[in-house]
Amino acid sequence: MPRRREPRPAPALELKTTRLAGIQVILNSAEHAALDTHISTLFAATPDFFGGEAAVFECGRLPVDAPSPDWAWLVRELKSRGLNPFAVQNASAELATAAQQTGLLVLNDVAPAPTTIAAEPEPVPEPEAVPAPEPAAPATPTRIIDKPLRSGQRVYAAGGDIVVLAAVNPGAEVIADGSIHVYAPLKGRALAGARGDTSARIFTTHLEAELVSIAGVYRTFDAAPDAAVARKPAQIRLADASQIVIEPL
Amino acid sequence: MTTIITVTSGKGGVGKTTTSASIASGLALRGFKTAVIDFDVGLRNLDLIMGCERRVVYDFVNVIQGDANLHQALIKDKHCDNLFVLPASQTRDKDALTEEGVEKVLKELEHQGFDYIICDSPAGIEHGAVMALTFADEAIVVTNPEVSSVRDSDRILGIIQSKSRRAIEGREPVKEHLLVTRYSPKRAHEGEMLTYTDIQELLRIPLLGVIPESEAVLQASNQGIPAIHQKATPVADAYQDAIGRFLGETHPLRFVEYEKPGLIKRLFGGK
Numbered sequence: 001m002p003r004r005r006e007p008r009p010a011p012a013l014e015l016k017t018t019r020l021a022g023i024q025v026i027l028n029s030a031e032h033a034a035l036d037t038h039i040s041t042l043f044a045a046t047p048d049f050f051g052g053e054a055a056v057f058e059c060g061r062l063p064v065d066a067p068s069p070d071w072a073w074l075v076r077e078l079k080s081r082g083l084n085p086f087a088v089q090n091a092s093a094e095l096a097t098a099a100q101q102t103g104l105l106v107l108n109d110v111a112p113a114p115t116t117i118a119a120e121p122e123p124v125p126e127p128e129a130v131p132a133p134e135p136a137a138p139a140t141p142t143r144i145i146d147k148p149l150r151s152g153q154r155v156y157a158a159g160g161d162i163v164v165l166a167a168v169n170p171g172a173e174v175i176a177d178g179s180i181h182v183y184a185p186l187k188g189r190a191l192a193g194a195r196g197d198t199s200a201r202i203f204t205t206h207l208e209a210e211l212v213s214i215a216g217v218y219r220t221f222d223a224a225p226d227a228a229v230a231r232k233p234a235q236i237r238l239a240d241a242s243q244i245v246i247e248p249l
Numbered sequence: 250m251t252t253i254i255t256v257t258s259g260k261g262g263v264g265k266t267t268t269s270a271s272i273a274s275g276l277a278l279r280g281f282k283t284a285v286i287d288f289d290v291g292l293r294n295l296d297l298i299m300g301c302e303r304r305v306v307y308d309f310v311n312v313i314q315g316d317a318n319l320h321q322a323l324i325k326d327k328h329c330d331n332l333f334v335l336p337a338s339q340t341r342d343k344d345a346l347t348e349e350g351v352e353k354v355l356k357e358l359e360h361q362g363f364d365y366i367i368c369d370s371p372a373g374i375e376h377g378a379v380m381a382l383t384f385a386d387e388a389i390v391v392t393n394p395e396v397s398s399v400r401d402s403d404r405i406l407g408i409i410q411s412k413s414r415r416a417i418e419g420r421e422p423v424k425e426h427l428l429v430t431r432y433s434p435k436r437a438h439e440g441e442m443l444t445y446t447d448i449q450e451l452l453r454i455p456l457l458g459v460i461p462e463s464e465a466v467l468q469a470s471n472q473g474i475p476a477i478h479q480k481a482t483p484v485a486d487a488y489q490d491a492i493g494r495f496l497g498e499t500h501p502l503r504f505v506e507y508e509k510p511g512l513i514k515r516l517f518g519g520k
Contacts, residue, residue, distance in 0.1 A: 148452075149407075150407035151400050151403040151407060153407045153411075167453060169451060170400055171400060171404065
């Protein structure tokens with residue numbers, strides 16, 4: 001049997017590898033005016049959609065002879081909308097130098113080259129306030145909320161599921177890129193699959209929601225939901241990618 | 250140790266000022282040195298309810314702006330020796346309340362050895378209301394048995410949990426108490442009003458008390474005597490119970506069950 005060793009104090013510094021979950025900001029144009037208009041329209045409806053996520057500029061789709069975009073301005077614009085760009089990837093030498101001068105890191109040889117994405121049909125032009133729908137990101141930890149969500153409060157689980165152990169009160173909003181589980185009365189709004197995941201579902205032990213939405217398909221409850229599910233445990237899913245189905249659990 | 254209690258609600262007209270006056274008076278009657286501050290700058294009312302409107306010379310904003318010192322602005326209550334009122338200014342607006350200024354005044358009250366500071370919040374969720382709850386240690390959320398009041402209380406609870414100093418600095422959260430006011434057991438029994446259990450189920454914070462609807466409150470307001478001084482009325486008793494619970498005592502809930510009037514009562518009336 002190994003002898004028990006004295007516990008050593010943790011060193012002041014440790015190094016470990018990590019994978020950052022972040023947002024890719026794919027640049028299709030370097031033109032100031034075009035970028036400006038598009039940023040404004042993209043974020044107009046949901047100015048506080050992002051909560052300080054890290055972001056990387058993907059430059060692989062820019063034309064080879066494209067002039068360098070105004071990096072400092074771009075970073076400022078995105079920061080004011082809750083995104084924190086810190087690097088550029090797949091940038092030409094000229095673009096990389098300009099980016100470096102404004103303090104951005106230059107990441108090279110990043111695997112998912114834009115050509116593969118470009119080969120696919122253009123992603124759904126849903127007016128979802130996300131620059132590019134991310135296909136299956138590495139497993140994000142589930143967000144767990146154990147205090148009541150009150151009127152006017154909003155939580156967003158980026159890239160994953162959310163579990164709420166306390167009531168979601170009228171006027172509160174739960175949003176997740178994955179599924180939503182509410183083990184208490186759901187009386188506010190629940191929006192699952194916020195980035196278009198149609199397989200996301202909503203589960204609750206007490207359905208009394210104001211609105212439920214999955215991948216942008218929503219249903220309000222002006223009248224109470226069916227007696228079979230009203231104030232009862234229920235699951236909400238999407239059938240045929242366009243039809244909200246509410247079933248008792 | 251000074252405890253700062255914010256009396257708030259989100260919605261207007263639910264009884265915040267009545268409650269502030271009665272809770273402050275009740276704590277003072279029990280021997281605690283207490284100050285009650287009117288944060289409703291521009292719509293000051295607390296001085297009327299406390300019956301000291303004719304003695305206002307300097308106000309909260311004067312103290313914040315350094316035009317007067319705290320000693321000059323504090324008004325000693327008529328009924329309790331250790332209760333002081335800091336009135337709001339009627340001629341300014343709520344922007345006159347700065348965070349540094351409010352903090353300075355609260356700190357000074359703490360130095361003067363006050364046990365409790367009651368902050369009477371204005372309605373709404375804007376600057377004035379936020380200033381009133383920023384420094385709170387405990388919050389009494391005043392709610393009427395109707396859906397709009399309950400929803401506004403829910404909203405203000407969310408704001409307490411995000412904008413109070415305790416929340417921002419990650420300290421122990423503000424202790425929240427629910428006080429249901431203007432409660433009519435008869436109407437709740439008949440389903441015209443929410444019951445206090447409905448309210449508690451939604452807001453999910455501990456119940457401090459239920460204050461019955463009563464004409465005594467209006468009378469008290471008009472006379473400038475906090476309702477808690479109206480001896481032997483259900484309102485005064487209910488406030489006394491609530492203060493007792495606040496201080497850790499246990500009291501059964503009173504005035505919440507509806508009893509059908511018996512034959513004699515119906516024949517001869519009576520209260």
